[in-house]
Amino acid sequence: MRRRKPNRIKGFDYKFGSFFITICAQKKFELFGEIKSGKMKLSEIGEIVERKISQIEIVYENVFVGCYVVMPNHVHMILSLVYTDAECSNPNVSQIINQFKRAVSIEATFSPWQKSFHDTVIQDENKYNNIIKYISKNIETWEQDELYIRNC
Numbered sequence: 001m002r003r004r005k006p007n008r009i010k011g012f013d014y015k016f017g018s019f020f021i022t023i024c025a026q027k028k029f030e031l032f033g034e035i036k037s038g039k040m041k042l043s044e045i046g047e048i049v050e051r052k053i054s055q056i057e058i059v060y061e062n063v064f065v066g067c068y069v070v071m072p073n074h075v076h077m078i079l080s081l082v083y084t085d086a087e088c089s090n091p092n093v094s095q096i097i098n099q100f101k102r103a104v105s106i107e108a109t110f111s112p113w114q115k116s117f118h119d120t121v122i123q124d125e126n127k128y129n130n131i132i133k134y135i136s137k138n139i140e141t142w143e144q145d146e147l148y149i150r151n152c
């Protein structure tokens with residue numbers, strides 16, 4: 001059996017900082033909606049995903065969603081974890097994303113998700129601003145996206 005390559009930085013504390021998160025739909029199927037005339041039209045599952053993203057800040061009081069976009073087969077978001085102390089009970093990025101994916105799966109009555117997720121640690125304000133630009137333009141550049149699958 002093929003082993004997955006770990007995609008987390010060894011020894012990094014994922015309880016603090018800002019992170020660019022990408023979560024893909026199972027087999028990259030377009031489960032969350034479709035883009036027509038430059039607009040994202042969410043499916044029922046896409047609406048669940050959007051609703052659960054908006055609840056992250058309610059569930060976790062020291063976690064903020066800087067911006068996000070729900071695409072046909074993936075989700076991008078910036079998560080910022082700004083805890084005031086280093087308590088061990090603070091959830092890390094993996095725990096937050098796993099809870100989010102679980103909440104979507106429960107409401108959707110199946111798991112629309114691929115295993116795991118991709119994250120990038122945002123190291124400075126310039127990188128943060130570039131990611132915001134990327135997320136905000138993701139719908140208009142969909143056909144050039146590496147996750148775009150052309151339907152023949």
